Amino acid sequence: MRKIALPLTVATLVMSVFGAFLRWLQVLGLFDPETGLAAPMAGISIVFTVYSLLAAAAMLGISLWLRRRMEQPTEAEEALRYTGVLPRAVAVLCAAMLAAAALQAMFTAGDAQSPLMQRLFGAAGLVAAAAMVALPGKGDGSAGATARSASLWLPLFFGYWLVLVYRANAQDPVLWHYVVFALAVAMSAMGFYALSSWYFHKGRPLSGLLYIQLGIYFDICALSDERGLGDKLLLIAAAAMLVVMEYLLLRNMKPKEGEAA
Numbered sequence: 001m002r003k004i005a006l007p008l009t010v011a012t013l014v015m016s017v018f019g020a021f022l023r024w025l026q027v028l029g030l031f032d033p034e035t036g037l038a039a040p041m042a043g044i045s046i047v048f049t050v051y052s053l054l055a056a057a058a059m060l061g062i063s064l065w066l067r068r069r070m071e072q073p074t075e076a077e078e079a080l081r082y083t084g085v086l087p088r089a090v091a092v093l094c095a096a097m098l099a100a101a102a103l104q105a106m107f108t109a110g111d112a113q114s115p116l117m118q119r120l121f122g123a124a125g126l127v128a129a130a131a132m133v134a135l136p137g138k139g140d141g142s143a144g145a146t147a148r149s150a151s152l153w154l155p156l157f158f159g160y161w162l163v164l165v166y167r168a169n170a171q172d173p174v175l176w177h178y179v180v181f182a183l184a185v186a187m188s189a190m191g192f193y194a195l196s197s198w199y200f201h202k203g204r205p206l207s208g209l210l211y212i213q214l215g216i217y218f219d220i221c222a223l224s225d226e227r228g229l230g231d232k233l234l235l236i237a238a239a240a241m242l243v244v245m246e247y248l249l250l251r252n253m254k255p256k257e258g259e260a261a
Contacts, residue, residue, distance in 0.1 A: 005250035008062060012213050012246060015055045016220035016239075022048040023180055024224035030176060045176065052217075059213040067206045070253040074203040076147065080136070080248045087136040090244050094237040099129035101230040101237075113168060121164055125234075128157040132241060135195075151196035158189035158238070181231070184215075184222035188238040191215030195245055209249060215242045 026044045066072075073079040102125025105118050112118040131150035162185045169178040192215075194208035219239035223232055 005247055005253075008250050009243060009247040011062075012059070012216055013220075013243065015058065016217045019048070019052060019055060019217055019221045020224045022051055023221045026176070027224055027226065052221075055217060056214060059210055059217070063206050063210045063213075066209065066250075066253065069256060070205075071256050072203065072205040072249065072253045074198065075201045076151075076198040076203075079198045079203055079252050080245065081252050082136070082248055087244050087248065090240055091133050091136050094241045095129040095132040097233040097237040098132060099126055101233040102126045102129065104230040114164075117164060117167075121160060124157050124160060128154055131157075132237070135241070136244075148199045151192070151199040155189045155193035155196060158185055158192060161185050161234070162189060178225075180218060181222045181225050181227065184218035184235055184238075187211065187215040187218045188235075188242070191238075191242050195242075198249075205249075205253075209246065212242050212246050212249070215239070216246065 022044070026048050030044060102122045104122075105125060106122030109115045109118040109122065131146075131153040134146040134150035135154070136147075162182065165178065165182050165185050169182070172178060190211040194204060194211040197203050197208060216239050219235045219242070222235050227235075
């Protein structure tokens, strides 16, 4: 499966980058500079929506094709096995970005809509950074002692972030201001939740891979939004970690009996 793991992962990234380009075009010309309102039924919004649906359909198609032809281990020790230092290095880099965003959230909590909730978010982000470092297993295939609990903390953290995103945007009548960002946070939570199933020996090859791909897609698309540095660091960290995990899941699949590699 190693022959197609990299091409399929790159395909996810290419679809995501093109989606981000369309989102950038949308943000560039959709909103009235005086009122901030979005033009109804704007062509770029239709193009972005249709493209996103087609990208999601392509990801589902890839997942179905893999499910039909490949066998995937249901345990993290096998499904996320790797050699070399790259997965661990990416995890450390992502953790550093997550920790920086968490510290920024804590230090700027006084200006937030709910200072206490933002301070809790910052504290949870520091724990999530440590969890991200613990997430990759060891190169020999064994999982780290804290990997299982770490895999549970990350979806909880992104779920809590989604609550803050909703609270901050609930009064905004313009859905396009925040819908892609909210989807990015939601799909990141679902992607890490799906990933945690392998650490409990209940990996779900179809839905798990699909949620991870959607998390990558919307995280990268949301980078085109006008957001603060902290939000973008969190999106980059989530996308990069999910990309590595997607590659490892694909790399460790094996052809079913009777199927060509």
